[in-house]
Amino acid sequence: MSGYRRQLPSMTSLVVFEAAARHGSFTRAAGELGITQAAVSRQVQALEETLHLQLFRRLHRSIELTAGGHSLSKAMSEALGLVARTVRDITDRSKPAxxxxxxxxxxxxxxxxxxxxxxxxxxxxxxxxxxxxxxxxxxxxxxxxxxxxxxxxxxxxxxxxxxxxDDIFPVCSPGYIEEHGAPDCVADLTRHNLIASGSPDPNWTGWDQWMGAFGYSSDLCNITLSCNFYTDAIYAALRGEGVVLGWRRLVSDLLKHKQLIRVAAESVQTRxxxxxxxxxxxxxxxxxxxxxxxxxxxxxxxxxxxxxxxx
Missing domain, CATH: 3.40.190.10 (Periplasmic binding protein-like II)
Incomplete structure (x- = not known):
């Protein structure tokens, strides 16, 4: 069997073609490859002459792959991707993971x-x-x-x-309880200083959803401090600023070390x-x-x- 070299056109022209096809532009391909737009055009033209096949339609201000160009572009992308992954895999073995x-x-x-x-x-x-x-x-x-x-x-x-x-329940610092006392029930939370935290995630549970789960309107809540980040809200609670919603998986260490205390038996489970x-x-x-x-x-x-x- 003859080697691949005899069956394939210039590898340089194939690599240049792949870049031009991927970008849909000789100019952008030239920028990626660090050569001139004219050099890209020459390499593509040489490849077309070798294959006796038009790979691009040259339009007024753009290029467009032909059916044969599409087929070759897909094959080149897959082949170069495989080579790149293999090179990365074998070189990664010699590097720290x-x-x-x-x-x-x-x-x-x-x-x-x-x-x-x-x-x-x-x-x-x-x-x-x-x-x-x-x-x-x-x-x-x-x-x-x-x-x-x-x-x-x-x-x-x-x-x-x-x-x-996860499940969510109110928590606060021991110092806050010493100064304000602990809430007796969900309704009693409305008289306490509450800390809210916002989130861009629509799945996030705040005081609106938590109080609503027990039939109470958040309009009754005394939210005295609002934070953009949950971490800030927790730190404010640690400093005795009020009661915050604790996500059990996130505050478990703080509860374990008595830095925060759970102040209600009620909790809300996340869907x-x-x-x-x-x-x-x-x-x-x-x-x-x-x-x-x-x-x-x-x-x-x-x-x-x-x-x-x-x-």
């Missing part, structure tokens, strides 16, 4: 960072980068390996694996849950499986589900 993890400000601050040392002890060779952001990162377009999200699990950019749901979202399988790094096994082992649903309303 690295994971880029995206999480919300609240989840990163109150759950991920307090627990991440457990993962690092069992995976000392994995280098971690944690990207903290409340906006939703797109795994198909951004250099992020794992996203931890709260919602219904339906995201188009990766595979969602459920971690846990949505926290999920780990992974890049599509061909793009995953080997260390992803180690992180997934670790976080699932540490965040399983408790054997006894908490009692309370569900919203």
């Amino acid at each position: 690295e994971l880029v993890i995206s999480a919300s400000v609240a989840f990163s601050h109150f759950w991920l960072l307090p627990n991440i040392s457990d993962f690092r002890r069992s995976n000392p060779d994995v280098k971690l980068t944690i990207v903290t952001q409340d906006s939703t990162a797109n795994l198909l377009r951004e250099d992020i390996d794992i996203a931890i999200r709260y919602g219904n699990g339906n995201w188009p950019d990766g595979k969602a694996i459920r971690l846990f749901s 949505h849950a926290y999920f780990v979202v992974l890049k599509p399988a061909p793009s995953r790094k080997p260390a992803v499986e180690s992180f997934l096994a670790w976080i699932r082992s540490g965040t399983g649903e408790s054997a006894a589900a908490p009692r309370g309303c569900k919203i």
Whole structure:
């Protein structure tokens, strides 16, 4: 069998063609490749002459792939993508494993960072980068390996694996109770200083939804402080500014160490849950499986589900 070299045209012209087809422009392809627009045009023309096939229709101010050009463009994109992934995979084996993890400000601050040392002890060779952001990162377009999200699990950019749901109840500092006393019931919360936190996430539960779950209007609430971030609202509660809604999974350490105290038996269970979202399988790094096994082992649903309303 003859080698590929005899069956293929110039690899340079093929690479230049792929860039021009992907951009739909000789000029933008030239910018990516660091050559002139005229050089791109010459390489494409040489390829067309070699193949005896027109690959682009030259229009007045644009270019357009022909049917043959479409077929070759698809094949080149797949082939170069495969080569690029293979090169990355074999070179990554000689480098320290690295994971880029995206999480919300609240989840990163109150759950991920307090627990991440457990993962690092069992995976000392994995280098971690944690990207903290409340906006939703797109795994198909951004250099992020794992996203931890709260919602219904339906995201188009990766595979969602459920971690846990949550329940929400009022908490405050011991100092606040000493000064103001503890609420007797849900209705009694209306006389207390309440701390609210906003979120761009429509699934977020605030005082409106929480009080409404028990038949009370939030109009009766005495919200004395509002924060853009949940982390700020929790810190305000720690300083004795009032009562805040505690998401059990996020404030468990603060409750354990008596920095915050639960002040009502009533709770609201979330319908949505926290999920780990992974890049599509061909793009995953080997260390992803180690992180997934670790976080699932540490965040399983408790054997006894908490009692309370569900919203």
